[in-house]
Amino acid sequence: xxxxxxxxxxxxxxxxxxxxxxxxxxxxxxxxxxxxxxxxxxxxxxxxxxxxxxxxxxxxxxxxxxxxxxxxxxxxxxxxxxxxxxxxxxxxxxxxxxxxxxxxxxxxxxxxxxxxxxxxxxxxxxxxxxxxxxxxxxxxxxxxxxxxxxxxxxxxxxxxxxxxxxxxxxxxxxxxxxxxxxxxxxxxxxxxxxxxxxxxxxxxxxxxxxxxxxxxxxxxxxxxxxxxxxxxxxxxxxxxxxxxxxxxxxxxxxxxxxxxxxxxxxxxxxxxxxxxxxxxxxxxxxxxxxxxxxxxxxxxxxxxxxxxxxxxxxxxxxxxxxxxxxxxxxxxxxxxxxxxxxxxxxxxxxxxxxxxxxxxxxxxxxxxxxxxxxxxxxxxxxxxx
Amino acid sequence: xxxxxxxxxxxxxxxxxxxxxxxxxxxxxxxxxxxxxxxxxxxxxxxxxxxxxxxxxxxxxxxxxxxxxxxxxxxxxxxxxxxxxxxxxxxxxxxxxxxxxxxxxxxxxxxxxxxxxxxxxxxxxxxxxxxxxxxxxxxxxxxxxxxxxxxxxxxxxxxxxxxxxxxxxxxxxxxxxxxxxxxxxxxxxxxxxxxxxxxxxxxxxxxxxxxxxxxxxxxxxxxxxxxxxxxxxxxxxxxxxxxxxxxxxxxxxxxxxxxxxxxxxxxxxxxxxxxxxxxxxxxxxxxxxxxxxxxxxxxxxxxxxxxxxxxxxxxxxxxxxxxxxxxxxxxxxxxxxxxxxxxxxxxxxxxxxxxxxxxxxxxxxxxxxxxxxxxxxxxxxxxxxxxxxxxxx
Numbered sequence: 001x002x003x004x005x006x007x008x009x010x011x012x013x014x015x016x017x018x019x020x021x022x023x024x025x026x027x028x029x030x031x032x033x034x035x036x037x038x039x040x041x042x043x044x045x046x047x048x049x050x051x052x053x054x055x056x057x058x059x060x061x062x063x064x065x066x067x068x069x070x071x072x073x074x075x076x077x078x079x080x081x082x083x084x085x086x087x088x089x090x091x092x093x094x095x096x097x098x099x100x101x102x103x104x105x106x107x108x109x110x111x112x113x114x115x116x117x118x119x120x121x122x123x124x125x126x127x128x129x130x131x132x133x134x135x136x137x138x139x140x141x142x143x144x145x146x147x148x149x150x151x152x153x154x155x156x157x158x159x160x161x162x163x164x165x166x167x168x169x170x171x172x173x174x175x176x177x178x179x180x181x182x183x184x185x186x187x188x189x190x191x192x193x194x195x196x197x198x199x200x201x202x203x204x205x206x207x208x209x210x211x212x213x214x215x216x217x218x219x220x221x222x223x224x225x226x227x228x229x230x231x232x233x234x235x236x237x238x239x240x241x242x243x244x245x246x247x248x249x250x251x252x253x254x255x256x257x258x259x260x261x262x263x264x265x266x267x268x269x270x271x272x273x274x275x276x277x278x279x280x281x282x283x284x285x286x287x288x289x290x291x292x293x294x295x296x297x298x299x300x301x302x303x304x305x306x307x308x309x310x311x312x313x314x315x316x317x318x319x320x321x322x323x324x325x326x327x328x329x330x331x332x333x334x335x336x337x338x339x340x341x342x343x344x345x346x347x348x349x350x351x352x353x354x355x356x357x358x359x360x361x362x363x364x365x366x367x368x369x370x371x372x373x374x375x376x377x378x379x380x381x382x383x384x385x
Numbered sequence: 386x387x388x389x390x391x392x393x394x395x396x397x398x399x400x401x402x403x404x405x406x407x408x409x410x411x412x413x414x415x416x417x418x419x420x421x422x423x424x425x426x427x428x429x430x431x432x433x434x435x436x437x438x439x440x441x442x443x444x445x446x447x448x449x450x451x452x453x454x455x456x457x458x459x460x461x462x463x464x465x466x467x468x469x470x471x472x473x474x475x476x477x478x479x480x481x482x483x484x485x486x487x488x489x490x491x492x493x494x495x496x497x498x499x500x501x502x503x504x505x506x507x508x509x510x511x512x513x514x515x516x517x518x519x520x521x522x523x524x525x526x527x528x529x530x531x532x533x534x535x536x537x538x539x540x541x542x543x544x545x546x547x548x549x550x551x552x553x554x555x556x557x558x559x560x561x562x563x564x565x566x567x568x569x570x571x572x573x574x575x576x577x578x579x580x581x582x583x584x585x586x587x588x589x590x591x592x593x594x595x596x597x598x599x600x601x602x603x604x605x606x607x608x609x610x611x612x613x614x615x616x617x618x619x620x621x622x623x624x625x626x627x628x629x630x631x632x633x634x635x636x637x638x639x640x641x642x643x644x645x646x647x648x649x650x651x652x653x654x655x656x657x658x659x660x661x662x663x664x665x666x667x668x669x670x671x672x673x674x675x676x677x678x679x680x681x682x683x684x685x686x687x688x689x690x691x692x693x694x695x696x697x698x699x700x701x702x703x704x705x706x707x708x709x710x711x712x713x714x715x716x717x718x719x720x721x722x723x724x725x726x727x728x729x730x731x732x733x734x735x736x737x738x739x740x741x742x743x744x745x746x747x748x749x750x751x752x753x754x755x756x757x758x759x760x761x762x763x764x765x766x767x768x769x770x771x772x773x774x775x776x777x778x
Contacts, residue, residue: 120579318469329588355609363653363663365439373443
């Protein structure tokens with residue numbers, strides 16, 4: 001919260017220049033259903049820390065959490081500064097007609113556009129934490145079992161309903177041959193022979209999402225898994241192969257425990273494939289060669305990047321989480337949340353005396369003025385005085 | 386339009402704009418352009434705003450050169466990956482933040498400081514490794530023309546492209562997809578830009594405006610205060626986004642303020658202001674007429690003379706201004722300074738807080754308890770610049 005001093009030039013030497021972190025005012029936070037507590041409360045923490053008042057709109061899809069938050073939060077937080085609003089897309093639409101000083105939205109790119117358009121009417125700044133299809137490139141030069149462990153863990157975590165989960169794999173047919181048995185072995189190890197009875201595998205949030213995901217099981221061929229149970233909203237940890245780029249499973253963010261593998265012949269082809277599509281929120285590259293990992297990093301763009309692992313960086317408060325392009329704008333976590341919800345106000349405190357030193361900037365101007373101005377403005381360091 | 390943007394995007398995809406050496410090279414070429422063609426650039430700005438070349442230099446060119454030098458010095462460090470603190474889970478890993486270019490950036494300029502407001506963002510966009518489409522304001526015609534002429538002579542012609550045109554061309558341009566849009570101008574168009582950007586989920590930077598209040602406390606050195614206000618207000622004939630737009634002060638101070646500003650105006654611009662090389666003109670007839678209309682029904686304490694043929698409006702001060710009148714409804718952007726009397730600092734704060742957040746806010750007082758503590762007054766006053774005159778501690 002402390003003011004950040006700014007370095008001065010010759011004309012502002014006697015002044016105090018600094019950046020103040022101030023609240024924006026009234027903040028609207030619209031939260032999603034996949035990590036309903038975390039993705040609602042972490043932004044809230046930042047908004048409050050920055051001194052704002054908050055209107056919170058938890059997701060109506062994660063009904064249990066919505067109910068608890070609406071009940072519990074007013075018991076702990078100042079009710080005049082802060083409110084929970086409940087409702088579906090219609091109510092959210094109405095909410096968006098009001099003027100806020102900042103809007104923080106986590107959700108899909110489609111709704112992200114709606115939020116930003118509504119914000120534009122009031123010139124309200126926004127942070128949009130969106131999503132996309134996060135590519136996962138697996139090089140020929142790597143240990144299939146290690147890769148399988150890591151990819152499977154991050155893919156099937158929360159039944160795949162994670163914005164930064166690896167969405168699809170890009171690898172050569174040869175690598176695919178080695179990866180499939182490794183993935184099967186990992187899945188059995190994590191969830192047992194009957195994953196549906198494992199206490200460590202999540203379920204799909206609701207019928208609508210379940211139906212959508214079940215339809216995706218028809219794409220390509222099922223190499224692993226493929227079972228589903230409507231009464232349980234269960235979808236088995238699945239791997240699809242022989243998937244075409246045009247099929248639905250490669251057109252939308254999967255957001256479920258289904259991992260398609262698309263074949264490419266080289267890292268260059270993988271990069272080309274990735275760059276033809278929207279910038280993703282996360283991007284993964286697995287390779288024993290740091291050169292390959294670096295090439296992937298340099299020649300693509302994504303919100304975040306991980307080499308040889310999954311989204312572990314989400315646990316690090318020293319790095320921000322945010323998207324680029326269709327995967328979002330703005331970022332947060334740790335201090336970045338505080339900065340997101342603060343207006344950084346430039347301030348200059350000048351002495352009211354010592355006017356003689358400021359005289360030089362007043363007209364009428366002469367050549368002498370110009371000389372001094374050139375010299376003064378150019379001096380960013382102290383050394384000239 | 387679509388083809389132009391596509392061409393620039395192809396150039397970006399070639400990867401040419403990314404290496405540090407290329408960026409530094411382009412920035413150095415830009416500096417050479419400014420230095421070698423200084424005369425042409427100053428002449429263009431001077432023609433657009435009836436500004437002396439000396440003032441065009443000190444108000445625009447000097448800032449551009451400073452920015453380029455600053456960039457050249459610091460860029461090598463800025464482009465490097467920044468390692469961050471790790472936790473137990475990531476102990477064995479390398480964790481860092483790597484700045485990368487966004488892609489194709491659109492920069493839309495304004496007409497009041499037509500050169501710096503387009504080149505300064507351009508410097509940053511180039512430094513960050515992007516390709517850029519530059520759209521100077523059509524109102525500052527001469528600068529728009531000179532920028533279109535000079536940039537291709539010094540910079541990469543496929544990566545940095547100037548597109549000139551009016552509302553129609555800009556609207557077409559805004560339909561295209563960019564990776565960032567940087568707009569300087571008014572709030573009405575700002576909304577249009579952001580709405581167009583929303584269709585593509587393009588992040589924007591909007592440098593807009595507003596009515597920047599200027600509070601004068603009774604406890605201050607009025608001589609100095611009035612000199613500083615006169616300087617800030619009438620520079621560029623009031624056509625500055627961060628100029629003090631209007632004054633708030635106790636009614637008893639008005640006549641003194643008027644007198645001192647009048648004297649200062651004489652000192653700065655001479656007896657015959659029209660002849661002063663340091664006093665500019667209004668950009669065009671439409672704005673000239675707009676500003677004139679703000680004077681209707683107002684008490685003109687001094688000034689008020691105009692000359693349509695040269696788009697001249699004298700430095701003007703209005704007193705006892707009614708907040709409901711037109712001059713207090715829109716950003717003035719001209720050499721007209723209304724004084725709105727208030728009872729005290731608390732009333733001034735209420736007045737300011739009832740209105741839209743301004744770009745700049747000025748407070749003049751010896752009493753540093755008056756403006757400084759945010760718990761005292763600055764809650765909900767949010768602005769970019771906040772100037773205070775306080776005793777030297």
